[in-house]
Amino acid sequence: MVKDDLFEIQWEGLDEFAKILDKMDKQSEKIIMDEMTKLGMLAEEGAKALVHHDHGDLEDSLSFDRARKEGRNIVVRGGSNLEYALRRHEEPYRPGVHDKYENGRHYPNYYLNGRGRGTHRKPKWRGYKPGRKYLENTIKAIEPDYNKVNTRALERILEIDK
Template sequence: MQIVWEGFKEFSDELGKMGKQMEKNLLEAMKKYIMLAEEGAKALAPRDSGDLEESIQFKPPTIQGDKVVSEGGSNLAYALRQHEKPHGSGFGDKYDNGLLVVKYYTDGKGLRTLQKPSWRGEQPGRKYLERAIVITEDDFEKIMAEALEKTLGGE
């Protein structure tokens, strides 16, 4: 008795095409997610002059071995300090353009940061990059699942 699978070559060729399509779909999905993560990081970043928010950006995703990778953040010297600084408490004054602003800081956050709207229920402040990633974990899973479904659907 002989069992024959006819069309194996064509099937194998289709799987090869699917791999390329999967790469394309994953890169598109990662780009979509990166834009969301960047939006969140900017929304959650502390604000004084606005330079920190404006400096946050992520590079387009690339495939590196078996990983899809994008790097991002801010190139400003004080960005890491703002991200990692401990929670403050009490009030603090600030000199702003030569003027003394009494009680500008409340619990470590400046007036302009306190005036920013929340993003997905989170207030702007420290750990802005980390929190943007944590808050969007479900979005990441959904976006990647859509990329897989798109690939399996032949798109």
């Protein structure tokens, strides 16, 4: 065997390259968190637009947190802390016309097929009517934005160190 036949490759600057990759990884995570937070804010906007409206308590209680890392996942949480929020979301509509009684006052023909006058006055949001399933409808309405957010995040990541 001839020792002169050895072929050797050395990668000089590997430590510097590893530092650049580490920096990109941290910046990438920050960019993704930023983009997911924006998506969460859009979800909050949609939920407030699509929730029923009587006094506005449930609408005011809806909020979404900033994105945060949980293990290997990036998570945005949102919703309401009011006890009746789930009931308002899930309860089926009551068909027909119904009166409203509140604080000793009578409001005739206030509810029409499960939606009160305040809810009927709210405009559609991205094609969805305000009322029941407001969170589910919000997610359906912003589904196209999810792909846009991912594309925007990728474009921002690819711009790092250019």
